[in-house]
Amino acid sequence: MRPVDPQIAWTPHTVDLDREEFAKRLHEALSVYVTAMDYPRGTEFHRAPMWTEHSTRPGWKAVGAYAGQADTASPLIGIAYGYRGSSDQWWHQQVLHGLRRSGRPHSEISAILDDYFELTELHVHPNGQGHRLGESLLCHLLRDRTERSVLLSTPEVYDEDNRAWRLYRRLGFQDVLRRFRFAGDNRPFAVLGRGLPL
Template sequence: MQYPRTAHLQRRMLWSNCSVRPGFASAIALEHPVDVPPEPADRSQTAVGVAFGYLGDDSTWWYQEVHRGLRGGGLSRDEATSFLSDYDEVSEVHVRPGRQGHGVGRRLLGCLLDQLTSGQALLSTPEVPDEDNAAWTLYRATGFRDVLRNFRFGSDPRPFGVLALDRGQRTMS
């Protein structure tokens, strides 16, 4: 997502906090020789992608922001709360730019979704014209549908799409 370098420490702390959330699941893609099994502790193997998520609940900032967006989109408080009552948040899916377009993101997302157990998976991703980037292509190919478009989180001036995948509606593995 091209965060500025100053945001790296903040993101690291955020990711660390996410790792202890209920239902946390993750996947990592490592570049390694064909004849050597992947091993995260092996410093000669390079991480080329990561994905993680966890059980969504009303205590998170993301839930509160999306709930606000759903209300702003016309849902009642009860309808918005019901929609967000059974979901996993796909918090991060990142693939190094030079490795995008080779199926790494698809495999990471598939591995993550296989570990998540709620009725639906939700995520947010920055809007781009005509959905013309690797992330949007991946999410659409997987079966994610629109929940909110051009939504603005309180802490980021960029517009985002909030997308949902109903369990059982996944179109690729």
Template sequence: MAALPAVVIEPVDLATRLDEALTVQALAFGLSADEVEVRRPIVHRHLLQPGARALGALAPPGNLVGFVYGMPNDRRHWWSTVVESPLRRGGNDGWLDDAFVITELHVHPAFQARGIGRSLITAITDTADEPRSILSAVDTESPARRLYRSLGYQDLARRVLFPSTISPYAVMGAPLPLRRGN
């Protein structure tokens, strides 16, 4: 088996690379073509939010093999309105204030387990002005959840159901800067 090429993490204009990003997300998350098309306008809308930014993992000759994007949280955003009640039940709704949200983080399956996801999430949160970060992840044991825990994220709410999804999610939060090491 040939070695995979070196990957560079850098800011990307995700709006202009949306097809590549959605392909990576579909492969990493197992999305159908219909699910991908539902996400297209959502990602465009997210990227227009104040403070939204994205990083890409680029492999030669510049192929997008992973990405992360996020923004300062706003309680008026759809995601916040869905997770607020489950967070409040656990006494954790204060995490919605002064937090940087990791909206999406995906790495192409051929490039997973190489530290790319860790590099993407730590690089983007290192630029955040907020004292903490929050995200949601499918509420099952997975490499993603293990990664988040290793960075200092803890469960704030579990079994959160988003409209149009069948899998429950966990809302996780971590103080910034994220923990380093494995």
């Protein structure tokens, strides 16, 4: 893969990635993810089967951001994908558990979880951050969705002071759960959501 040039002019340029293109770009997309999240190298190898499995789920959609024109030679600079939420999914079950523990009435829980799109991943390579590529990816991904709402989880950070939080708040995402711990992960997360269309 060609290295990402930090001097490049960042014109937001996002395109749908179908399953075939997603599979071709998987390692590039995972490399963007690991670098953006500052995870240890090697994380991408554990994630590859999971991202591949996600791409088979109903309602799956992925969008990529390219540096330059979206031809096969352009490096991928950003990735976003998600799918329709469903009660057989681990993430859904975790959030359901959290909502029940928070004491929310059944009707409210149903309204949250009955018909949503899960924004599963959204990442921009650090060399491309700060140019609204994340916003472009998110808006493109959520365009024409038929679900009633979109839900996501993001790590809690002090004062909501990072680009992910600023982006979600700017786009109107509201608290669904705060300081929630997913099974097997010690970090506190927020679950955020908003109605669709954007």
